[in-house]
Amino acid sequence: MKQLLQSYETGHLRMVDVPVGAPKPGHLLVRNVASLVSVGTEKYMLELAQKSLLGKALARPDLVRQVIAKAQAEGILEAWRQAMGRLDTAVALGYSSAGRVAVVGPGVEGFAVDDRVACAGAGYAGHAEMACVAANLCARIPRGIRFEQASFVALGGIALEAIRVAHVSFGETVAVIGLGLLGQIAVQLLYAAGCHVVGIDPDARKAAMAAEHGADAVASDYAAFAVACRNASRGHGMDAVLIFAATSSNEPLEQAAEACRERGRIVAAGLTGLEVPRKTFYEKELDFVVSRAWGPGLYDPAYAQKGIDYPFAYARWTAKRNMEEFLAQVARGSVRLDHLITHRFPFERALEAYDLILDDKEPYIGVVLTYGGSQEQPAIERRIDLAAARAKTIPAATCDGTVRASLIGAGLFAKGTLLPAMKGVPGLEFSGVASASGLTSRHVGDRFGFKYCTTDYGEVLRDPQTDLVFILTRHGSHAKLAAEAMRAGKHVFVEKPLAISKEQLEEVIAAFAAAPDAGPDGGRPLLMVGFNRRFSPFTAWIKQQFAGVVEPLSVHCTVNAGYVPPDSWVHDPEDGAGRIIGEVCHFIDLVQHLAGSFPTRVHAETLDAGAYRPSDNVIVTMKMANGALGSISYLAGGDKRFPRERVEVIGGGCVGVIENFRAASFTKNGRTRRKRNWLSVDRGHRNEIIALVQAIQRRASAPVAFEDYLSTTRTSFAIEGSLQSQSPVELIPAPPSAPAHTR
Secondary structure, eight states: OEEEEEETTTOOEEEEEOOOOOOOTTEEEEEEEEEEEOHHHHHHHHHHHTSOHHHHHHHOHHHHHHHHHHHHHHOHHHHHHHHHHHHSOEEEOOOEEEEEEEEEOTTOOSOOTTOEEEEEOTTTSOSBSEEEEEGGGEEEOOTTOOHHHHTTHHHHHHHHHHHHHHTOOTTOEEEEEOOSHHHHHHHHHHHHTTOEEEEEOSOHHHHHHHHHTTOSEEESSHHHHHHHHHHHTTTSOEEEEEEOOOBSOSHHHHHHHHHEEEEEEEEEOSSBOOOOOHHHHHHHTOEEEEOOTTSTTTTOHHHHTTOOOOOTTTOSSOHHHHHHHHHHHHHTTSSOOGGGEEEEEEGGGHHHHHHHHHHTOSOOSEEEEEOSOTTOOOOOOOEEEOOGGGOOOOOOOSSSSOEEEEEEOOSHHIIIIIHHHHTTOTTEEEEEEEOSSHHHHHHHHHHHTOSEEESOHHHHHHOTTOOEEEEOSOGGGHHHHHHHHHHTTOEEEEOSOSOSSHHHHHHHHHHHHHOOOSSSSSOSOOEEEOOGGGGSHHHHHHHHHTTTOOSOOEEEEEEEOOOOOTTSGGGOTTTTOHHIIIIIHHHHHHHHHHHTSOEEEEEEEEOOOTTSOTTTSEEEEEEETTSOEEEEEEESSSOTTSOSEEEEEEETTEEEEEETTTEEEEEETTEEEEEEOSSOOOOSHHHHHHHHHHHHHHTOOOSSOHHHHHHHHHHHHHHHHHHHHTSOEEOOOOOTTOOTTOO
């Protein structure tokens, strides 16, 4: 299918073919018939993306501070790579559309194929031939409403939610600042609710339009606006003011405060300056609210992604109910939209529409993209072969053979960390990239030179040109995908963790034991889990320094992990499984590697603080089979500017320290040797990939024994068990035939 996308790095806008994603549980696949360009929001996004790096920095000083903190803690190069990874993003434009249901996803009730639906949501209802939209962000289109009218649903919901937040009632006086699409719709809704409306917009044509459709008085400058507000309110001031203006200026908020009566209400729904004029707010004791989109639920993953609705009695007006009510008001004639549509463009000419908006070539208000009518049925393509001219296949250097790699999952970690580390690895060639998002798979495929992109990971597993599969999805799917890849005879790199439950781990064990040969000459598939820190040059250097020490070691890891919001997917029991299984596992593996043994007993304590989840702040102690001691302090309450990780190894009269994988020191007999990287951290991502590729090329054993991964995973489960039981947990001793520190 064709989709409109924008590069946030360059601001370049283009139409591309992207593979269609299968509807996830709780979602619908919709063939678009019309989509509305939200000219204010989308113009702002385009202009921001087209700014230089300096311009973006000036526009987002909060992000600049994060980059500076990253550079101080982890070096300039690492900060640059991560910043560029975030900038290297394909943005799907649009968030309000209408069409017909093509496929009903699992678990969806109340919708059927060919139903007419209006859709809303950034990342869902974009400008594309097809859209995969959460069912809770879809509303049936009432009889008599055309698709063009229904495509206004998100903007109508935004206006309706702002009115609800303002708590207006019959007979009140309400001012609307900004009479673009949102303001025009709000004027009509307020009029239908029995309010007396005063509007202002510097465009006299828009002001006149509002006067024709419900505004009692309009103005094109603030002096006339002030007079109109005094007259409408009989000198008392307006009961409420809704701000829909799109400007960085603080003037709309200042004028809203002046227009309000004592204890009046101001709601900001537009992109405007928000520096509160304290004197006026204090003297009038004003209420001020920034309304959020079109209702509760939009930013709640349980509502928007998993289809869990809010109880009607406790959340009367959710995002979907506001969408439905707006359509109902359109159906009854309370809101008229045809006069707001100033331009229509066939979707294949969408770039012309954005030229019109960016260049202000002629007056516009509502710009609608049309998709050839409901009779046109574009094919559902799950795979796109990328042009050979754009292929940037990584050349095979001197090596035994080329390893052809494909990705399943292409999120921020893949783009910002792993793919840059893979670039230029001798003998590694990119084949396919699979992602649930067709836009993401296409963008990453183009950016890194993959031969094809797809939304069906089965394409990768069935691909005879793929030798090695990288699994970079969310934690909950790692075990399933790794098992499927091994059963397909592929070598596997799976990002940590290997599994999030004992049942998942058993599936991996069974697949590993039964895996067929990887090709006619490939031997048994190799499995690597992304425990990269053992491959860091600093880890290797410290381990080498302790090579002559025979007594058991003490290894301690301190991790300044940082805060993760409680609603993050990391804490979700199905997607992330918490930070012990998802992140502490890194340091379990590192302790095993440095101590040269597996844990036989673990004990864990957590910080009792209401602001954190139990897995956010954990102190773990581990007794190792060879007598060594390991401990991990994984803490979320620190400062981001402080280095993230510190590793200390003590034993045999020696002390080794790794400082955030930028520097290391080894002290023995009163003398200290040092190793340092001044520009960046090196946590071993590139080295682990090189090690895996070389093992595949040479048909050697895996760089890390499978038993190491089993021990690390089981230990992470045991840590959670220790927290629950508040007591130590014993583990089965490591098999004597497979010590962790030898090959």
